[in-house]
Every structure is written in structure tokens, then in C-alpha cells.
Amino acid sequence: MIEMTGINKYYIVDQEKIHVLKDISLTINEQEFVAIMGPSGSGKSTLINTISFLDGDFEGTYRFNQENSYRFKDEKLSALRNESVGFVFQAFQLIDNNTVMENVALPLLYGGMKQRKTKPLVMAALEKVGIADKYNKLPKQLSGGQQQRVAIARAIVGNPKFIVADEPTGALDSKTSDEIMYLFKHLNEEEKVTILMVTHDPDAAAQCERIITVKDGELLKDGEAFAY
Known part of the structure; x- marks a missing residue:
């Protein structure tokens, strides 16, 4: 689904050219659950922004479903x-001022769907993450774990090709983190959702099928997690 070949990216900081991504070549297939690890400043956020169509200023080739989408x-x-x-x-x-249902419906509304048509899709997404009964609550009325479930429902409501989860357990306690990771694994294994998860947590990464480690803009390893 995702194919990167020879990706190099630079930033200009105080007239100095900084090499942020260094000759990245990477393939991610449909239905994979991939962890992307690395220390702060390693380039992992830049990498994920490139994959997510947020930053097309790079050298090299990026193909999504065999198409150069950045030409659009x-x-x-x-x-x-x-x-x-x-x-x-x-x-x-x-x-904060929107209900759970209104928050989850946002990607559908941005895509041009009429509001009255969003409700069954939103409720189906909330059912998948186990909080359909909270549809009329405001975020402040929910726990941190429930709010993250709302965010996951929002991410899957439009049936995207893949999910990017940026430190999704970083603000949660260990028990809630385990519950969120269980939910991600269920979505990946049962709903066949492709997930790319940026994380510093080796325990969370160990639950993924595949671990990509980035340091100083380079892919250090593609496989098992290891200390960096």
C-alpha cells in the first residue's frame, strides 16, 4: 500500500541545511500493525507526516496504492x-463543546456527507470501540481512556486505508494503555485496519506485528524493538 524509495528531506534552520530524513526506503502492506520508534528528534514525526500526505517537500519517490499522490x-x-x-x-x-457523536462525525462532514446520514456510521464506529452508550456525552464527562476511544472512533468512522496513531497511550495510565492497545489489536486483527503507531513505549510496540526504529533520520532496524 505504501512504498517509499530513497526519501531524503531537509529543513533550513538559521540558514543551515539540516538533513532530517536520510535515504529512507520502506514498504508497508495493507492490514499491517506497525510501530515506529525512535528518540526525540529522530525524524519519526517527519516520516509519519510524509506518509500521511501532510508534507510533500522531499526528494525520492513515495507511492500510495501504486500512485504518486503528491502530484495532486x-x-x-x-x-x-x-x-x-x-x-x-x-x-x-x-x-470540548461538541458531543461524542459530533466529534466522531467530523471526518464525514469534512468529506461532504450530510449530517443526517452520519449517525448510523458514527454509532457503528462507537460500537466498535465499546462506547456507543456515550454518544451524547461531552468529552469532559469522559475518562481519558474513553476520550481516546472517541478519538479512535473518529479515526475509523470513514473507513480509511490506514490509521496513524501518534503516542496514543502517552497520556494514559498503564491499565488504560493496555485496554487501548487491546482495542488497536482487535481493530487490526478483526476489522483488518492498517495501523501505524508512533510510540516511545517498548511494551506497546511489542504488541505490534512489526517495529521500525528511526534514529538521526535513518532506519536503524525493521523488526524487533531494541534499546536506542
């Missing part, structure tokens, strides 16, 4: 991102 203009690329990628963040990024 901004509007079409934005539509592709909304249709193809579901995002889950460490800080949940829910809208």
Missing part, C-alpha cells in the same frame, strides 16, 4: 488525506 494539487491531496488516513493523537484533540 492541495485540494485533491487534502480530500485524499481525509478519505485515506485516520488520525489518533496523544492529547485526543476532541472539541
Whole structure:
């Protein structure tokens, strides 16, 4: 599904050219559950932004479903991102004044769906993450784990090609983290959702099928987790 070949990326900082991604070549198939690990400043966020159609300023080749999607203009690329990628963040990024149902419906509304048509899809997504009974609650009325479940429902409601989860257990206690990882594994194994998870947590990474480690802009290892 995702094929990167010879990806190099640079930033200009105070007139100095910084080499952020160094000759990255990587393939990710449908239905994989992949952890991306690395220390702060390693380039993993830049890598995931490139994969997610958020940053196309690079050298090399990136093909998504055998197509160079970055050739599209901004509007079409934005539509592709909304249709193809579901995002889950460490800080949940829910809208405080919107109900659970309204938060989960947002990707559908951005895609042009009429609001009245979103309810069955939203309820199906909430059912998958185990909080359908919370549909009319506000985020502040939920626990951290429940808020992350809302964020995951929002990520999957549009049936994206893959989910990007950026430190999804980083703000949670260990018990809740285990529950969220169990949910991700269920979505991957039973719903066949492709998941790319950025994490510092080796215990969370160990539950993925595959671990990619990034350091100083390079892929150090593709396989088992190891200390960095």
C-alpha cells in the first residue's frame, strides 16, 4: 500500500541545511500493525507526516496504492488525506463543546456527507470501540481512556486505508494503555485496519506485528524493538 524509495528531506534552520530524513526506503502492506520508534528528534514525526500526505517537500519517490499522490494539487491531496488516513493523537484533540457523536462525525462532514446520514456510521464506529452508550456525552464527562476511544472512533468512522496513531497511550495510565492497545489489536486483527503507531513505549510496540526504529533520520532496524 505504501512504498517509499530513497526519501531524503531537509529543513533550513538559521540558514543551515539540516538533513532530517536520510535515504529512507520502506514498504508497508495493507492490514499491517506497525510501530515506529525512535528518540526525540529522530525524524519519526517527519516520516509519519510524509506518509500521511501532510508534507510533500522531499526528494525520492513515495507511492500510495501504486500512485504518486503528491502530484495532486492541495485540494485533491487534502480530500485524499481525509478519505485515506485516520488520525489518533496523544492529547485526543476532541472539541470540548461538541458531543461524542459530533466529534466522531467530523471526518464525514469534512468529506461532504450530510449530517443526517452520519449517525448510523458514527454509532457503528462507537460500537466498535465499546462506547456507543456515550454518544451524547461531552468529552469532559469522559475518562481519558474513553476520550481516546472517541478519538479512535473518529479515526475509523470513514473507513480509511490506514490509521496513524501518534503516542496514543502517552497520556494514559498503564491499565488504560493496555485496554487501548487491546482495542488497536482487535481493530487490526478483526476489522483488518492498517495501523501505524508512533510510540516511545517498548511494551506497546511489542504488541505490534512489526517495529521500525528511526534514529538521526535513518532506519536503524525493521523488526524487533531494541534499546536506542
